[in-house]
Amino acid sequence: MGWIGEQIDSIKSLQFRQVLTQAISLGMIVTSALIIWKGLMCVTGSESPVVVVLSGSMEPGFKRGDILFLHMSKDPIRAGEIVVFNVDGREIPIVHRVIKVHERQDTGEVDILTKGDNNFGDDRLLYAHGQLWLQRHHIMGKSCWIFAVCRLGDYNNDRKAYHKVYTHRSFGVASDYFKRMRVEKFVLETSKTWWICLSHFVD
Amino acid sequence: MHSFGYRANALLTFAVTILALMCAMASLSDNFNSPSPTAEVQVLNINWFQKKPDGDDEVSLTLNISGKLTNFVHMEYKAAEYETPKNELNQVSLWDGIIPTKEHAKFWIHTTNKYRFIDQGSNLRGKDFNLTLHWHVMPKTGKMFADKIAMTGFRLPETYR
Numbered sequence: 494m495g496w497i498g499e500q501i502d503s504i505k506s507l508q509f510r511q512v513l514t515q516a517i518s519l520g521m522i523v524t525s526a527l528i529i530w531k532g533l534m535c536v537t538g539s540e541s542p543v544v545v546v547l548s549g550s551m552e553p554g555f556k557r558g559d560i561l562f563l564h565m566s567k568d569p570i571r572a573g574e575i576v577v578f579n580v581d582g583r584e585i586p587i588v589h590r591v592i593k594v595h596e597r598q599d600t601g602e603v604d605i606l607t608k609g610d611n612n613f614g615d616d617r618l619l620y621a622h623g624q625l626w627l628q629r630h631h632i633m634g635k636s637c638w639i640f641a642v643c644r645l646g647d648y649n650n651d652r653k654a655y656h657k658v659y660t661h662r663s664f665g666v667a668s669d670y671f672k673r674m675r676v677e678k679f680v681l682e683t684s685k686t687w688w689i690c691l692s693h694f695v696d
Numbered sequence: 697m698h699s700f701g702y703r704a705n706a707l708l709t710f711a712v713t714i715l716a717l718m719c720a721m722a723s724l725s726d727n728f729n730s731p732s733p734t735a736e737v738q739v740l741n742i743n744w745f746q747k748k749p750d751g752d753d754e755v756s757l758t759l760n761i762s763g764k765l766t767n768f769v770h771m772e773y774k775a776a777e778y779e780t781p782k783n784e785l786n787q788v789s790l791w792d793g794i795i796p797t798k799e800h801a802k803f804w805i806h807t808t809n810k811y812r813f814i815d816q817g818s819n820l821r822g823k824d825f826n827l828t829l830h831w832h833v834m835p836k837t838g839k840m841f842a843d844k845i846a847m848t849g850f851r852l853p854e855t856y857r
Contacts, residue, residue, distance in 0.1 A: 553794065554834040572775045572787035573830040573842065592789035595816050598782060604816070610794065615811070640719070641836045 539565040539634035544577060544588070548696040550609030551575070551588060559641040561588065561695070563634030570594060570605060570632065577633045577695050578607065581621040586633055588695040589616055595626075603629055723838025735763035735829045735845050737774065743808060745820070745857050753820035755813045755852060757790065762804040765795060765831055776813060777846075778825035788813055790827075822854040 533542040546559045554575075555561070563577055570576060570591060577588045592615065593606035604626035608615040617625060743756040761774060774791045790809040795801055830844045 553796065569785075572789050573832055575832070575840070592792075592811055594785065594787040595783045596785040598784045601784075608811075610792075636840065638839050639835060639837060 533562075537562070537564045537634070539563040541577075541586075541633065544586075544695045546588060546696075547585070547694050550611050550696065551590070552611045554610055555588065555639070556641065559639060561636045562638035562640070564637040565632075565634040569596065570603060570629075570635070575636045576605075576607065577636065578627055578631045579633060580619060580631065581624075583619075583621075586695045587616070587619065588636060605632070719837045723835065726835070726838060726841070733763065733765040733831070733843075733845070735761070735765075735847075737761050737827050737829070737847055739827075739850055740806075742853060742857065745853060745855075747818055747856060748814070751818055753815045753818050755809075755820060757809050757813065758807070759791065759809065760804075760806050761791065761829075763829065764802045775828050775830060776825050776850075777828055778823055780815065780817065780819040780823075782817055782819070786815065820852050821856070823852045825850050825852065 530542075534540065536542075542563050544561050544563060546555045546557060546561060549557055561577075572591050572594050575588060575590050577586050579586050587607075587609075589607040589609045589612075591605055592608045593604075595604040597603070605628070606615055606617070606626060620627070738760040739757055740760050741758040743758060745755045746753070748754050759774070774789070776786075776788045776790055778786050780786060789811050790813060791805075791807055792810065793803075793805070795803070826846050826848050827850055828844050828846045830842060832840060832842045834840060
């Protein structure tokens with residue numbers, strides 16, 4: 494009995510170590526993703542430094558699924574720049590081009606009007622009811638880098654359906670693999686999806 | 697050790713590294729490209745110039761824009777810039793366009809202003825303004841960059857018409 498018991502113990506400890514190694518490497522992936530994300534936040538000064546474009550309102554410049562790197566500095570906003578802004582009562586921020594800027598003499602406050610390159614009219618219809626201009630606090634960042642080489646997957650025209658399907662699918666895959674502790678495949682799946690999980694979406 | 701998963705992972709990592717390298721090289725090569733675009737604009741006519749019922753001035757212009765830019769996809773902006781007692785800077789886009797290919801990089805356009813030229817207030821009579829051609833290069837991958845040519849010495853009439 495003693496010999497068999499030893500063998501079982503050694504197998505048990507081996508499996509425990511393997512599981513531990515896999516758990517640690519998994520933790521490393523997650524933390525490194527988080528470190529990069531937070532690091533980008535510090536460097537760029539934007540609260541969501543990486544965003545994925547969901548709509549075609551800026552075509553042909555930005556297509557659906559392009560990844561944008563944002564940057565937020567104290568530099569003034571000027572006509573022609575592409576900014577990401579929040580509108581009150583709207584969940585998803587919008588990335589559009591600035592077409593009008595009026596900057597106050599005394600306070601330095603700005604009134605900004607935007608328009609999507611592919612849209613017919615300006616964005617007043619998208620703003621909150623009665624809002625004519627964007628102010629500085631609506632702006633989340635200016636887009637400064639674009640990464641359009643790997644368009645992330647096939648996009649449904651309906652972005653909500655896309656959002657739901659894609660995030661659910663990737664989380665489903667993630668939890669599946671997590672259960673089975675198949676770290677090597679999980680790495681593949683995570684590296685593909687962690688950008689999406691961490692990235693924000695803009696219209 | 698040599699399971700399918702490991703091999704696929706190694707292959708993917710390698711492919712992504714190469715892709716990242718190529719993207720980095722492509723965006724670095726932008727630095728060697730120093731375009732020297734030229735542009736010219738004429739204000740052919742002031743179609744009308746009025747005070748809107750809410751008190752803001754509005755102008756309609758006919759512009760003749762010609763230019764030679766580079767062969768990138770870029771957006772191009774003709775903006776009027778002026779100063780008023782209330783606002784330190786006013787930038788109003790009057791027209792824009794997209795140049796998708798090299799063939800379209802040389803252009804000549806006769807147009808009225810595409811976006812409305814409205815002031816915040818009633819300060820446009822006899823106002824000096826600049827017309828600036830901005831262009832924003834939109835690469836497939838890499839840093840977006842912008843430049844401009846400013847043309848000075850335009851003036852709006854003293855009276856509404």
